[in-house]
Amino acid sequence: MFPEYDIIVVGAGHAGCEAAAAAANMGSKVLLITMNMQTIAQMSCNPAMGGIAKGQIVREIDALGGYSGIVSDKSMIQFRMLNRSKGPAMWSPRTQNDRMLFAATWREMLEATPNVDFYQDMVRQLLVKDGRCYGVITGLGHEIKAKSVVVTSGTFLNGVIHIGEKQLGGGRISEKAATGITEQLVELGFESDRLKTGTPPRIDGRSLDYSKMEEQKGDEEISGFSYMNVERITAAQQRSCFITYTNSAVHEILKTGFDRSPMYQGRIQGTGPRYCPSIEDKINRFADRDRHQLFVEPEGWNTVEIYVNGFSTSLPEQVQYEALRTVPGFENCRMFRPGYAIEYDYFPPTQLQYSLETKQIQNLFFAGQINGTTGYEEAACQGLMAGINAHLKAREQSPFILKRSDAYIGVLIDDLISKGTDEPYRMFTSRAEYRTLLRQDNADLRLTELSYRMGLASQERMEQTRYKLDSVEKLKQVLSEVSITPEEINSFLESKNSAPITQKQKAQQILLRPGISLEAFVHASPTLQELTAGYNREILEQTEIQVKYDVYIEKEKDLVQRMSQLEDLEIPDSFDYNKISSLSAEALQKFKKIKPRTLGQASRISGVNPSDVQILMVYMGR
Structure with a gap:
């Protein structure tokens, strides 16, 4: 019934979809197995993509030739560039x-991708022999063989849903859990643990009084995620979100359910996300605050369903309902479904190589929440990388690995493998030490050529990137060579509260002044208008960033260069750490468990001191 595939992808969430698309577009024959064909690329929690640091990841996925950015742009109902008041390293789309449109668009794009086959069934076992994975066994008993297997199980591995004192087996509300894989992998020597996440109630938008809330409109300029020419909505078409707040009365009602809370009664063993806590957790942890912000987010164009961002909870339904009805604007709200918590199995990611292949079993890759991450974006980028590397492994080619200085994706994977995680991992700009280099505006300039060279990014995408690169360089040269006269520009400078010039000055020097944007500068200068005709806003913005932040960018590049010396010092797989008696006990334990690939990775392992790294260097003859 089934041919032998190059790649089998288990699970069709954000990680699984990106893995299938990447491997197929590189030429592998892929089978995507999901328990429900109707929930491919389901947005299980909030109906949004991107945000702080996550937006950078979506842009990196797009630059590499993944689908998440295109799907997000085609299904958007609102766009915002966050952190515009800060420097460009912090801007986050x-x-x-x-x-529903998001999931439908993903499925359409996958179905239009040659080499992707689909099958609806549960995978209950992996086919493993002599330390190699060569396929799967499904719930219906089918043995399907492949050269590599990518497991993207999300929250489905032995998933348990909690609503107050009620417990239901499931990976999502009304969907059954997946069983068998955890038990098999533990028998094979893998370490597993439990994590917890949650979701808020869904509300009937017709029952809300928006006059009591603050309206949050989208941006007037929509740039989106994808660097490709995707048809997007106009600013005028956007749907608004709204903001309201809890109050002390809401908190008191919520507290009445704490004695039935699965979190406080010990029924949930898994650790929850530190940076996206439940509303009951917020009340406990921030007892001094008498209100918490709630974002009232529409679920789509043609539905009245509302997502209450900030009100994730697993309290009893009646408590959720009564508390919500005390929130301004929610006095007459009707609930579509209650919030719930979900507990699931994951495998600590220190058991992975940088390619996301497991250390214990060859040809077996993990991506997404199985590795301890939380969030669509974190899952999608792992899926992309696992799909790429599963394809390369099936063809006996070297893995594709992004360094911390290459991408937020590189930071995420290095953090997971070097440090592990015992709570759901979420990406922040603060995790990236090279964030001036890893901006959302230059992901294509950083990554597209790397992807193109290995056969994923398209010719069209590469040509567009080269055009942008060449245009920015030409425009920077224009700014460094062209002089602007006082007569031409002083009225503009005065309108910006900037000192007038008394003699000709290079355009680049004027641009370096605070509060002067290149777009406004070009508009005010007939000389620059003529010389920059034909350059779009993206080219102007990229040029401005490179000119204004040149000193900081160069400093960061120097730091990358210095740190790369440690990254280039590889540690042999066969290295015997036991012979180094002067290592600290913790460093010895961590080195033997994680088996760092380089001295750079060794230096980032939690609990390893600089002295341990120096001792290791001495023993390696450095």
Whole structure:
């Protein structure tokens, strides 16, 4: 019934979809197995993509030739560039999406991708022999063989849903859990643990009084995620979100359910996300605050369903309902479904190589929440990398690995493998030490050529990137060579509260002044208008960033260069750490468990001191 595939992808969430698309577009024959064909690329929690640091990841996925950015742009109902008041290293794109259109668009794009086959079934066992994975066994008993297997199980591995004192087996509300894989892998020597996440109630938007809330509109300029020419909505078409707040009365009602809370009664063993806590957790941890912000987010164009961002909870339904009805604007709210917590199995990611292949079993890759991450974006980028590397492994080619200085994706994977995680991992700009280099505006300049060379990014995408690169260089040269006269520009400078010039000055020097944007400068200068005709806003913005932040960018590049010396010092797989008696006990334990690939990775392992790294260098003859 089934041919032998190059790659089998288990699970069709954000990680699984990106893995299938990447491997197929590189030429592998892929089978995507999901328990429900109707929930491919389901937005299980909030109907949004991107945000702080996550938006950078979506842009990196797009630059590499993944689908998440295109799907997000095609299904957006609102766009915002967050952190515009800060420097460009902090700018983060975010879309509010139509939940159903997002999933439908993903499925359409996958179905239009040659080499992707689909099958609806549960995978209950992996085919493993002599330390190699060569396929799967499904719930219906089918043995399907492949050269590599990518497991992207999300929250489905032995998933348990908690609503107050009620417990239901499931990977999502009304969907059954997946069983068998955890038990098999533990028998094979893998370490597993439990994590917890949650989701808020869904509300009937017709029952809300928006006059009591603050309206949050989208941006007037929509840039989106994808660097490709994707058809997007106009600013005028956007749907608004709204903001309201809890109050002390809401908190008191919520507290009445704490004695039935699965979190406080010990029924949930898994650790929850530190940076996206439940509303009951917020009340406990921030007892001094008498209100918490709630974002009232529409679920799509053609639905009245509302997502209450900030009100994730697993309290009893009646407590959720009564508390919500005390929130301003929610006095007459009707609930579509209650919030719930979900507990699931994951495998600590220190058991992985940088390619996301497991250390114990060859040809077996993990991506997404199985590795301890939380969030669509974190899952999608792992899926992309696992799909790429599963394809390369099936063809006996070297893995594709991004360094911390290459991408937020590189930071995420290095953090997981070097440090592990015992709570759901979420990406932040603060995790990236080279964030001036890893901006959302230059992901294509950083990554597209790497992807193109290995056969994923398309010719069209590469040509567009080269055009952008060449245009920015030409425009920088224009700014460094062209002089602007006082007569031409002083009225503009005065309008910006900037000192007038008394003699000719290079355009680049004027641009370096605070509060002067290149777009406004070009508009005010007839000389620059003529010389920059034909350059779009993206080219102007990229040029401005490179000119204004040149000193900081060069400093960061120097730091990367210095740190790369440690990254280039590889540690042999066969290295015997036991012979180094002067290592600290913790360093010895961590080195033997994680088996760092380089001295750079060794230096980032939690609990390893600089002295341990120096001792290791001495023993390696450095």
